[in-house]
Amino acid sequence: MTKFFMTLARAMAVLGGVVLTAIMLLTCLSVLGRGGNTFLHWESFEALAPGLSARLLETGIGPIGGDFELVEAGMAFCIFAFLPLAQISGAHASVDIFTSYMPERFNRVLSALWEVLFAVALVVIAWRLYEGMASKMRYGETTFILQFPIWWAYGASFAAACVAALVGLFTAAVRVMELATGRTILVTGEAGA
Amino acid sequence: MSNIEIGLWSFPALMLLIFLRMPIGLAMFATGMVGLGLINGGNAVGLAKLKTETYSTFSSYSLSIVPLFLLMGQFATLGGMSQALFRAAESWLGHRRGGVAMAAVGACAGFGAICGSSLATAATMSQVALPELKRYGYSGGFSTATLAAGGTLGILIPPSVILVIYAILTEQNIAKLFLAAFIPGILAAIGYMITIAIYVRINPKSAGTRPAMPMAERFRALVDVWPVMLVFLAVVGGIYLGWFTPTEGAAVGALGTGLIALVNGGLRGRAWLECFYATARNTAMIFFIVLGAAIYNGFLAQTQVPQELSRWVLEQGFSAWTVLTMILVLYLIFGCLMDSLSMILLTIPIFFPIVSTLDFGLGPEEFAIWFGIIVLIVVEVGLITPPVGMNLFVINSMDRETPISRTYGAVMYFVGSDILRVILLVLFPGITLGLLRLFH
Amino acid sequence: QEVTLKMHQFLPAQASVPKHVLDVWADKVEADSDGRIKIERYPSMQLGGKPPELVDQVLDGVADIVWTLPGYTPGRFPSTEVFELPFMETNAEATSRAYWQLAEKHFMDTEFGDLKMLGLWVHGPGLIHSSEPVTEPADLNGVKLRAPTRVTNQLFTGLGATTVGLPVPAVPEALSKGVIDATVIPWEVTASLKVGELVKNHTEFGDASLYTATFIFAMNKDKYEALPDDLKKVIDDNSGEDFSAFAGKVMQDYDAPARQVAVDLGNNIIELTPEQVQVWRDASAGVEKAWVEEMSGRIDAQALVDEARALIEENTK
Numbered sequence: 001m002t003k004f005f006m007t008l009a010r011a012m013a014v015l016g017g018v019v020l021t022a023i024m025l026l027t028c029l030s031v032l033g034r035g036g037n038t039f040l041h042w043e044s045f046e047a048l049a050p051g052l053s054a055r056l057l058e059t060g061i062g063p064i065g066g067d068f069e070l071v072e073a074g075m076a077f078c079i080f081a082f083l084p085l086a087q088i089s090g091a092h093a094s095v096d097i098f099t100s101y102m103p104e105r106f107n108r109v110l111s112a113l114w115e116v117l118f119a120v121a122l123v124v125i126a127w128r129l130y131e132g133m134a135s136k137m138r139y140g141e142t143t144f145i146l147q148f149p150i151w152w153a154y155g156a157s158f159a160a161a162c163v164a165a166l167v168g169l170f171t172a173a174v175r176v177m178e179l180a181t182g183r184t185i186l187v188t189g190e191a192g193a
Numbered sequence: 194m195s196n197i198e199i200g201l202w203s204f205p206a207l208m209l210l211i212f213l214r215m216p217i218g219l220a221m222f223a224t225g226m227v228g229l230g231l232i233n234g235g236n237a238v239g240l241a242k243l244k245t246e247t248y249s250t251f252s253s254y255s256l257s258i259v260p261l262f263l264l265m266g267q268f269a270t271l272g273g274m275s276q277a278l279f280r281a282a283e284s285w286l287g288h289r290r291g292g293v294a295m296a297a298v299g300a301c302a303g304f305g306a307i308c309g310s311s312l313a314t315a316a317t318m319s320q321v322a323l324p325e326l327k328r329y330g331y332s333g334g335f336s337t338a339t340l341a342a343g344g345t346l347g348i349l350i351p352p353s354v355i356l357v358i359y360a361i362l363t364e365q366n367i368a369k370l371f372l373a374a375f376i377p378g379i380l381a382a383i384g385y386m387i388t389i390a391i392y393v394r395i396n397p398k399s400a401g402t403r404p405a406m407p408m409a410e411r412f413r414a415l416v417d418v419w420p421v422m423l424v425f426l427a428v429v430g431g432i433y434l435g436w437f438t439p440t441e442g443a444a445v446g447a448l449g450t451g452l453i454a455l456v457n458g459g460l461r462g463r464a465w466l467e468c469f470y471a472t473a474r475n476t477a478m479i480f481f482i483v484l485g486a487a488i489y490n491g492f493l494a495q496t497q498v499p500q501e502l503s504r505w506v507l508e509q510g511f512s513a514w515t516v517l518t519m520i521l522v523l524y525l526i527f528g529c530l531m532d533s534l535s536m537i538l539l540t541i542p543i544f545f546p547i548v549s550t551l552d553f554g555l556g557p558e559e560f561a562i563w564f565g566i567i568v569l570i571v572v573e574v575g576l577i578t579p580p581v582g583m584n585l586f587v588i589n590s591m592d593r594e595t596p597i598s599r600t601y602g603a604v605m606y607f608v609g610s611d612i613l614r615v616i617l618l619v620l621f622p623g624i625t626l627g628l629l630r631l632f633h
Numbered sequence: 634q635e636v637t638l639k640m641h642q643f644l645p646a647q648a649s650v651p652k653h654v655l656d657v658w659a660d661k662v663e664a665d666s667d668g669r670i671k672i673e674r675y676p677s678m679q680l681g682g683k684p685p686e687l688v689d690q691v692l693d694g695v696a697d698i699v700w701t702l703p704g705y706t707p708g709r710f711p712s713t714e715v716f717e718l719p720f721m722e723t724n725a726e727a728t729s730r731a732y733w734q735l736a737e738k739h740f741m742d743t744e745f746g747d748l749k750m751l752g753l754w755v756h757g758p759g760l761i762h763s764s765e766p767v768t769e770p771a772d773l774n775g776v777k778l779r780a781p782t783r784v785t786n787q788l789f790t791g792l793g794a795t796t797v798g799l800p801v802p803a804v805p806e807a808l809s810k811g812v813i814d815a816t817v818i819p820w821e822v823t824a825s826l827k828v829g830e831l832v833k834n835h836t837e838f839g840d841a842s843l844y845t846a847t848f849i850f851a852m853n854k855d856k857y858e859a860l861p862d863d864l865k866k867v868i869d870d871n872s873g874e875d876f877s878a879f880a881g882k883v884m885q886d887y888d889a890p891a892r893q894v895a896v897d898l899g900n901n902i903i904e905l906t907p908e909q910v911q912v913w914r915d916a917s918a919g920v921e922k923a924w925v926e927e928m929s930g931r932i933d934a935q936a937l938v939d940e941a942r943a944l945i946e947e948n949t950k
């Protein structure tokens with residue numbers, strides 16, 4: 001079980017990483033295209049090789065249209081896809097200045113409590129995202145430039161949010177079990193991921 | 194309970210949850226949702242907000258530089274570039290006590306200026322700099338405190354988003370605000386350098402030193418890092434020269450470091466995956482806090498607490514200087530739990546029109562600029578004052594070996610330097626306005 | 634008071650529309666209801682979210698009243714785009730009146746059916762603000778330009794610019810960070826968003842209006858339906874065609890002082906001659922044709938264009 005969910009969370013992180021890499025490449029290509037376009041419009045170059053400049057411009061050398069909205073849509077997916085790993089490896093920032101003086105048992109109760117709440121939050125987030133997607137679908141909303149339906153982007157994020165909710169539920173179950181049995185099942189921190 | 198009371202109670206409630214080790218992002222999210230439920234008489238409004246607000250928070254073009262720079266940091270670490278950079282910095286500065294920490298503060302300031310978010314700056318820089326600072330013998334608490342403080346410097350360096358927003362809200366000239374921020378920004382950097390020097394004298398064990406390296410070796414260390422330097426210079430220079438946006442710069446930087454890591458052989462199989470894992474963990478951590486803050490701040494706006502408190506301060510009939518002091522204290526307190534941008538958006542429209550009628554012996558434009566610079570600095574100081582400071586929490590959680598009490602201890606020196614600087618700027622408006630008077 | 638309504642919008646409180654249109658409306662409603670209606674004003678997206686979410690917020694009851702652009706949610710209110718076609722507008726007052734009339738006739742109960750519309754208007758003639766001077770369409774090639782809506786994005790993409798769709802409050806940040814080098818907005822907004830300090834060139838199209846953008850000022854329908862009849866009447870009496878025309882007129886009235894700000898800053902204001910404007914007309918002629926073709930599946934687009942034009946003509950004295 002633990003292995004399955006860990007693999008799932010890691011797979012999502014890798015998927016998000018691949019999308020992030022794609023965003024990176026797309027953005028670089030766009031910068032390159034824009035640079036090329038500026039160069040071809042540069043007066044000295046146009047004077048030097050007028051035919052070549054015009055012909056190259058006609059091939060459409062320039063920034064990638066709609067790169068902005070692709071980055072936004074991709075980024076939302078990435079972050080939802082990164083949530084499962086953060087959840088299962090306990091990467092969320094918290095403050096243990098007072099709790100570190102408390103007994104172990106007390107800390108386990110807290111861990112279980114917060115993890116259960118977190119799971120509830122993630123389930124609610126996924127559910128509401130679904131409602132958001134349904135509404136975007138119903139109203140046929142698109143992006144500005146590429147005009148792809150917004151709900152596609154919501155849909156991708158929703159899928160990742162579902163995995164996050166699932167992994168959140170699992171992590172919560174583990175913390176409750178740790179509380180009940182007193183054993184450590186899931187190690188947090190970098191060692192755990 | 195009235196909305197205001199609910200809003201006021203949310204502060205202690207949130208702090209309690211945070212000190213009971215509830216993840217910070219979740220604590221803000223939960224407090225915000227429950228609060229919205231209480232003031233709207235049901236959870237319909239909160240749930241309706243969530244339909245679009247998670248997606249819109251996560252799909253931010255300007256914040257997308259965070260995961261890209263985190264990825265760049267991972268590539269730089271794996272490709273040995275961070276080590277090489279710090280080795281170079283150390284070969285030049287290592288014989289000076291605290292030298293490498295000073296270099297890290299400088300790097301934080303530069304990054305913060307580009308990024309615009311102190312929180313994201315601190316988190317991103319820690320990923321690269323924390324392990325290296327420790328490698329050179331810096332204590333955990335001193336390292337985290339240095340980076341948390343360094344992250345707040347960016348606000349004074351153009352293109353500062355918050356300065357632009359302040360200019361819009363108060364109808365001031367953006368260029369003049371940028372100009373006025375210059376000297377306070379330099380003062381902040383110098384103040385932190387002195388702070389570091391003092392800290393390492395008082396706590397000699399907190400920073401390693403070794404004999405000065407011969408010049409030949411220093412230059413050799415520089416030669417080793419030329420590819421990374423090239424990438425970093427291209428990124429930072431390109432952004433400042435307007436070749437690309439900060440997000441595009443982050444993408445170029447990630448690609449550049451990724452390629453160098455590939456060539457160096459640092460990116461093979463598992464290592465590549467480890468990059469993604471680390472990026473994933475920290476990105477999700479930061480963005481969940483951003484989400485929590487968005488929900489909590491939206492709730493707070495609806496309770497009208499920031500607005501009403503601002504009005505209350507103004508209605509007491511205090512003297513001009515008392516009002517100013519109270520405002521600054523209020524910002525320091527709000528700064529603990531709210532993000533700078535929301536705070537400015539909620540309170541400046543109320544404070545500004547009234548405060549600007551009080552007499553501080555300045556013309557209306559000079560007052561607006563002076564007040565703005567001071568408020569923005571104080572808002573950022575709130576991020577690093579113990580016990581509640583968002584920057585402290587985030588960086589400390591990236592360093593699991595260091596208890597937060599250590600960070601608290603060390604950061605007080607930086608807070609001290611901040612408060613000293615704010616007092617100076619308040620007492621001598623000429624420091625802020627000097628350049629302005631010279632050029633206009 | 635009996636009813637508290639949350640009014641949410643994206644511009645700072647002192648910008649001309651919040652101050653001279655929305656506050657005027659809200660004050661009047663509060664007074665006419667003898668204080669039984671209270672309108673809480675939340676400028677600058679204080680209640681959270683980004684401007685494109687305003688429509689969802691008023692539909693779902695996160696806010697009770699919003700002011701926003703249909704163009705921020707492309708595809709949702711396709712008929713409004715007819716007023717955004719190049720060189721459609723004469724002046725904002727007449728065009729706003731025509732916008733309300735056309736909506737009443739064709740899409741108040743369909744596309745706007747889920748909302749209680751309080752006002753529909755357009756801004757004054759839109760123009761180009763850029764870091765490098767723009768006099769002819771060719772000058773736009775490779776320029777990163779922000780446009781507010783789907784149709785305007787199509788227009789400027791067609792003219793050779795690299796368009797970025799951004800809500801207007803994001804413009805100052807985008808200009809200062811170099812995310813964009815140019816933006817189109819009417820004069821009126823440039824003053825409150827400091828555009829004249831961020832770019833130095835402004836291209837005006839004489840008497841013509843290269844483009845305009847449509848606005849909606851809308852209320853949550855359930856919230857409206859739940860009001861007692863006399864309060865409904867207060868809302869209704871202050872809303873509708875005359876209010877829309879008033880709002881359009883106010884927006885255009887504030888163009889002149891904002892233009893003066895740019896003049897005082899010593900900025901370069903490029904006033905195109907009728908011949909130069911004709912070049913822009915020719916270059917953008919395809920947009921309307923393409924729009925009609927694209928919409929033909931959903932609405933009778935050609936008829937809508939003709940009717941809109943006739944109504945604008947009729948209302949323009």
Ligand code: NA
Binds near residue numbers: 312532
């Ligand atoms: Na900040």
Ligand code: NA
Binds near residue numbers: 528580581583
């Ligand atoms: Na604090």
